[in-house]
Each structure stands twice: as structure tokens, then as C-alpha cells.
Amino acid sequence: MALLLGKKLKRTYQVGTQLVTALATVSLEVNSGQFLVITGPSGAGKSTLLNLLSGLEQPSEGEVLFNGACLSTMNETKLANIRNAAFGFIFQIPHVLPHKTVLENVALPFQYGGLSNASQYMDQCLEHLEYVGLKKLGDRSPNTLSGGELQRLVFARALVRDPQIIFADEPTGSLDAANSKLILELLKEQAYKGRAVVMVTHEKEAMAYGSDILKLDKV
Amino acid sequence: MIHIDDILKELNLDLKDAWAGLLRRKVRSLLGSLGITIGVVAMVAMLSIGEGAKQKALDRIASLGLHTVRVEDAREGVGITNLSYGLVLADTKKISAWLGDRGSVGFFSRAANIATYNNQQKGLSTVLGVNPEWLKAEKWSVANGRPLLPEDMVRQSRVCLMGVKIASDLQVSVGSSIRLQNVPCVVIGIMVAKGRLLTEGTGLSSLDFDNTVVMPWRGFPFAKVVANEPILDGLLVTLRKIPEKEIIPIAKQIEEIIQVSHRSVKDFSMVVPLKLLHKVRETQNLFAWVMVSIASLSLLVGGIGVMNVMLANISEQTREIGLRMAIGATKKRIVSLFLCHSLLLTLSGGIMGSLLGLLAALGIQWLAGWEVAFSGVSLILGPVSAGVTGLLFGIYPALRAASLTPARALRES
Numbered sequence: 231m232a233l234l235l236g237k238k239l240k241r242t243y244q245v246g247t248q249l250v251t252a253l254a255t256v257s258l259e260v261n262s263g264q265f266l267v268i269t270g271p272s273g274a275g276k277s278t279l280l281n282l283l284s285g286l287e288q289p290s291e292g293e294v295l296f297n298g299a300c301l302s303t304m305n306e307t308k309l310a311n312i313r314n315a316a317f318g319f320i321f322q323i324p325h326v327l328p329h330k331t332v333l334e335n336v337a338l339p340f341q342y343g344g345l346s347n348a349s350q351y352m353d354q355c356l357e358h359l360e361y362v363g364l365k366k367l368g369d370r371s372p373n374t375l376s377g378g379e380l381q382r383l384v385f386a387r388a389l390v391r392d393p394q395i396i397f398a399d400e401p402t403g404s405l406d407a408a409n410s411k412l413i414l415e416l417l418k419e420q421a422y423k424g425r426a427v428v429m430v431t432h433e434k435e436a437m438a439y440g441s442d443i444l445k446l447d448k449v
Numbered sequence: 450m451i452h453i454d455d456i457l458k459e460l461n462l463d464l465k466d467a468w469a470g471l472l473r474r475k476v477r478s479l480l481g482s483l484g485i486t487i488g489v490v491a492m493v494a495m496l497s498i499g500e501g502a503k504q505k506a507l508d509r510i511a512s513l514g515l516h517t518v519r520v521e522d523a524r525e526g527v528g529i530t531n532l533s534y535g536l537v538l539a540d541t542k543k544i545s546a547w548l549g550d551r552g553s554v555g556f557f558s559r560a561a562n563i564a565t566y567n568n569q570q571k572g573l574s575t576v577l578g579v580n581p582e583w584l585k586a587e588k589w590s591v592a593n594g595r596p597l598l599p600e601d602m603v604r605q606s607r608v609c610l611m612g613v614k615i616a617s618d619l620q621v622s623v624g625s626s627i628r629l630q631n632v633p634c635v636v637i638g639i640m641v642a643k644g645r646l647l648t649e650g651t652g653l654s655s656l657d658f659d660n661t662v663v664m665p666w667r668g669f670p671f672a673k674v675v676a677n678e679p680i681l682d683g684l685l686v687t688l689r690k691i692p693e694k695e696i697i698p699i700a701k702q703i704e705e706i707i708q709v710s711h712r713s714v715k716d717f718s719m720v721v722p723l724k725l726l727h728k729v730r731e732t733q734n735l736f737a738w739v740m741v742s743i744a745s746l747s748l749l750v751g752g753i754g755v756m757n758v759m760l761a762n763i764s765e766q767t768r769e770i771g772l773r774m775a776i777g778a779t780k781k782r783i784v785s786l787f788l789c790h791s792l793l794l795t796l797s798g799g800i801m802g803s804l805l806g807l808l809a810a811l812g813i814q815w816l817a818g819w820e821v822a823f824s825g826v827s828l829i830l831g832p833v834s835a836g837v838t839g840l841l842f843g844i845y846p847a848l849r850a851a852s853l854t855p856a857r858a859l860r861e862s
């Protein structure tokens with residue numbers, strides 16, 4: 231059984247009286263250890279596809295199966311728990327809570343699931359901060375971090391619940407070459423460790439890291 | 450399955466998170482809760498004033514005695530008539546006979562007088578001629594010496610009891626012989642300090658117990674006499690073993706008895722403290738309604754302010770809400786987070802309002818001289834009603850925050 235299965239996924243949006251197709255019908259399969267790169271021109275629906283696969287929104291047609299369970303028919307709590315425990319997210323803009331410290335931001339997933347004892351998960355969070363090279367910055371405010379450091383913070387947060395799949399939407403889109411390389415190497419390492427990685431990018435250098443490539447065309 | 454433990458843990462996390470969120474926008478939070486604060490200040494201040502007024506009224510009623518009926522001479526109001534001479538001994542006998550063992554009738558005759566001791570110390574005092582029942586009814590006892598005895602009434606002895614203040618003004622002690630005008634009189638007792646009879650607002654004449662000299666009524670040298678009948682200035686009927694609801698009908702009967710014996714001349718006035726109590730309760734109820742309306746109105750206004758702040762916070766934090774949802778926050782947790790937010794906002798406003806309300810009440814007491822009293826209820830009611838307002842007005846913003854899909858929220862710029 232495939233880890234993640236997208237069956238005839240299609241997404242349309244109602245904009246005023248018009249029905250806009252954001253994603254034309256796509257099917258795909260993702261497995262453990264796979265580093266799937268999704269690419270294509272701007273507006274082709276790459277982000278939309280990633281959102282559908284990761285349960286951030288629901289398809290207009292088709293379905294997504296995670297370990298055989300359909301994401302679009304399961305209840306909201308269960309889906310949220312899967313996102314919390316089984317998925318890790320990295321976005322183009324590093325989303326953080328600016329009023330919390332770097333370490334607290336890394337620990338945020340535990341606020342919504344997993345170990346309820348802070349003394350237990352804080353060690354894990356510190357380990358992950360160390361893994362991305364931010365160990366010394368744990369007490370700082372995210373506002374004081376550079377773009378590259380922020381993206382690494384997000385990376386640590388994505389890993390902290392030991393996810394089965396990492397979803398990354400243009401994770402290097404706003405980084406310089408050195409930081410991009412660092413993030414891509416980390417992603418590759420995670421795939422090597424057996425996690426599935428699904429990454430959207432339109433950068434040639436980034437595509438080279440993928441084990442498989444899915445190219446979307448503009449609708 | 451629902452685990453209370455888990456729910457409490459989550460609530461604890463959301464409360465902490467919401468508190469940190471409040472502190473992010475200190476000025477906005479402060480301004481947002483200001484309406485609530487002011488509402489609670491008004492509420493606590495008004496409750497304290499109301500409570501003070503009530504306390505004062507209850508003190509007055511306690512001073513007059515709940516199980517009493519007080520009758521006073523009011524001939525001045527009706528002018529001279531030969532149909533009735535005013536309150537006389539015969540009235541007390543009729544009432545006594547009618548009451549039987551349900552009560553007793555104390556009475557007094559009053560005069561203002563100058564008391565002298567050793568031809569030197571002078572003190573202006575009220576002199577009362579009373580029967581022993583009157584002393585009992587006022588619950589006024591002797592501190593030093595002996596009380597009035599029935600023999601004193603029979604013997605018409607020239608003896609007196611003295612209030613503690615006039616006694617110390619004149620420097621008399623038990624056994625001293627004083628003069629009231631030209632009447633010599635032996636002090637047989639000094640009374641315990643009792644202060645004043647709280648008659649304010651009742652129409653009864655006031656009485657400063659501690660500045661009063663009391664003599665046996667029979668043979669009272671200063672009694673006003675009309676057609677050979679000494680006139681009484683007041684009756685004090687004490688009811689015994691009478692349930693509260695029968696007091697007013699009995700008072701009515703007593704009034705009837707006097708009315709008949711006075712040939713329908715309304716030359717007396719009657720005060721039933723129980724009626725005052727009913728009136729106090731009525732006023733309190735009315736006051737409570739006015740209070741509730743004003744408080745709800747100001748809480749409504751405050752609540753709208755809070756809702757405004759919450760909506761601003763939420764639209765500003767849309768992407769953060771998207772992030773929380775992406776990494777596993779359920780809609781329930783988003784609602785919980787923002788309800789905690791508005792709850793803390795209003796609760797802190799409410800607590801601040803309670804404290805400021807206390808200060809405001811004290812300020813009013815100091816400036817206007819109104820008595821204020823603090824009830825625990827008013828102190829708790831402030832923050833609680835503020836918190837409830839926060840929850841009510843927080844529901845809409847919280848639901849709105851949770852209504853977004855994570856993808857939509859994350860796309861928001």
C-alpha cells in the first residue's frame with residue numbers, strides 16, 4: 231500500500247460567477263524514502279496540489295489516501311491529528327509565532343498533540359535545534375533571526391514530531407545559495423532516513439535533489 | 450472518550466498562549482478592556498453605595514427594634530381640641546389589656562431640663578418620666594447602682610437614673626443628690642452607654658440616651674397636665690412571641706384602640722419598624738434593577754469594544770491561525786484559544802474594575818459623606834460578569850477564526 235495516494239485530484243475555485251480551475255486532474259503516489267519534486271510554471275497549481283495532499287484543504291474531485299485512510303472524509307479532529315503527528319510543513323515564507331521564543335516555536339506542535347509533559351519534549355526540541363544548527367539561538371525571538379535561520383527553525387519544527395512525510399512548498403524560494411543548499415541537503419538526508427519528502431520548486435538546482443519529478447502544466 | 454485531564458492540560462496551554470497574546474498588544478488590550486473596566490467600576494461603586502444605604506437602614510431598624518411599635522404624641526399638628534387630650538395613661542391600659550401576654554407597653558413623658566450638682570456643674574439634658582417596661586423595651590440597663598423598681602413608681606420617690614455622658618459631665622456618682630430645676634433627686638444608677646436612638650427619617654423624635662436623666666413616671670414633676678390628666682409623650686409597645694407577619698395587623702389594632710379612645714382625633718403618630726424594613730427591601734429591589742440595567746448596558750458597550758479588539762487581533766493573526774491549524778490545531782483549539790483571549794481580556798478588566806470600584810466607593814464616601822459598605826458579592830460579581838461578557842462577545846470572533854481552512858488562512862497576506 232502506498233504511503234500517500236492522490237487519486238484524480240482536481241481543485242476549482244468559485245471566483246465571483248466564474249469557476250477557476252486551480253489544479254487539473256492529477257494522480258500520484260508517494261512512498262517512504264521518496265523525494266518527490268513537483269514543478270511547473272507559476273499558476274500551474276503546485277501549491278494547490280501540495281495543500282490537497284497534506285490535508286490543508288479538500289479537493290473538488292478525487293481523494294487523498296494516507297496509509298489507506300481517506301483525508302477528505304475523515305473528521306476534522308482526526309485530520310488535524312494526522313497533520314500534527316505524521317506531516318511536517320515547510321513553506322516559502324517561514325511562518326512563526328513572533329511572540330514566542332525560537333525554542334517555543336519549535337515546541338509548538340506539542341501544544342496540539344504528542345507528549346503532554348514539557349520536560350519530556352523540550353529535550354527533543356533542543357536536539358532538533360542542534361540538528362539545524364540553531365542550538366545557541368533557542369532563547370531568542372524569531373524577529374532577531376535571519377531568513378536562513380528562520381527557515382531552519384521551521385525545519386526543526388517540521389521534524390520534531392517525527393513525521394512520515396515532509397511537505398515543502400518552495401522552501402528555498404527566499405533563501406540565498408548557501409542557505410538553500412543547507413535546507414536541500416537536510417531534506418535529502420530526511421528522505422534517506424526513510425521519510426517521504428514532497429517538495430514544490432521551480433529552481434533547477436533544487437530539482438536535482440529529487441528522486442522523482444512531477445511536472446504540472448498550466449491549466 | 451473524553452479525558453478531563455487532557456482537556457485541562459489543553460486549556461492551561463491555551464490560557465498561557467492567550468495571555469502571551471494579550472501582552473503582545475498591550476495598549477490595544479488595555480483600551481479594549483477599558484469599557485469593561487469602567488462598567489465594573491460603576492457596578493462595584495453603585496453596589497457599595499447601595500449596600501451602605503441598606504446597612505444604615507438596617508442599623509436604624511435594629512436600633513428601633515423590629516418587634517416594636519412606637520407611638521408618639523402629635524397634638525401640635527391638630528391644634529387644641531377638647532375631644533382628646535393626647536396620649537394618656539388610659540391608652541396604655543387599654544392596649545395592655547388587649548395585648549395580654551403578647552406584649553407590654555412602655556411609656557414616657559419628656560421634658561428638657563437643666564441638671565445641677567453641687568450648685569456648680571450644669572448640664573442641659575432630657576428628662577424622661579418612664580415606667581420600668583420602657584427601660585426594658587429599649588434594652589437599656591444599669592451599669593452602676595440599681596434599676597427602677599415598681600416600688601419607686603408606687604412611692605413616687607424622687608430618684609433618677611443617669612445617662613453616662615450627663616453623669617460624667619456633672620461628675621455625679623450613685624448616691625449623689627442632684628437638682629433638676631428646683632427638684633432634688635437622688636441618683637440610684639448610672640446607665641450603660643447606648644448612644645442615640647436612630648430615628649432619622651422616621652418622623653420620631655430623637656433621643657440621646659447618654660445625655661438623658663430617667664425618673665419614675667408616677668409623680669414625675671415635669672409632666673404636662675391637661676384637665677388633671679398627665680400627658681404621655683410616647684408609647685413603646687414590645688411584642689413577644691409574635692410571628693413577623695402578624696406584627697403589622699397588631700399595629701393596626703393598636704392604632705384602632707388609640708383612635709377610638711381619642712375620639713378619632715389623629716393626635717398621635719405611629720412607627721412600625723417592620724414596615725421600614727419592608728420599605729428598605731422594596732428600595733433595595735428597585736435599586737438592584739436600576740443597577741442591573743446600568744451594569745448590563747455598560748457591559749454591553751464594553752463587550753462590543755472587546756469584540757472589536759478580538760476581530761482586529763484575529764484578522765491580523767490570520768496566517769498564525771493558519772500555521773497553528775497546519776501543525777495540528779483543531780477548530781476546537783482555535784476557538785478555545787481566542788475564547789481564552791477574550792476571557793482574560795475582560796477578566797483582567799473586571800478585576801481592575803473591581804479594585805478601582807472600591808477606590809471610587811471610598812472616594813465617594815470621603816467626598817460626599819455617603820456610607821458605603823462592601824459586600825463580597827459585589828467584588829465577585831464584577832469580574833464574573835466581565836468574564837461572562839468576554840465569553841459571550843468572544844464567541845463570534847473565535848468562530849470566525851476557526852472557520853477558515855488552513856490553506857486559506859496561510860495564503861492571507
Ligand SMILES: Nc1ncnc2c1ncn2[C@@H]1O[C@H](COP(=O)(O)OP(=O)(O)OP(=O)(O)O)[C@@H](O)[C@H]1O
Pocket residue numbers: 243244245250251252253271272273274275276277278279
Ligand atoms: N483561493 C483561491 N481562489 C481563487 N483562485 C485561487 C485560489 N488559490 C489558488 N488560486 C488560483 O489557482 C491557480 C493555482 O494556484 P497555485 O498557488 O497552486 O499556483 P502555483 O503553481 O503554486 O504558483 P506559484 O509557482 O506562483 O506559487 C492560480 O491561478 C491561482 O490564482
Ligand SMILES: [Mg+2]
Pocket residue numbers: 276277278399
Ligand atoms: Mg505556489
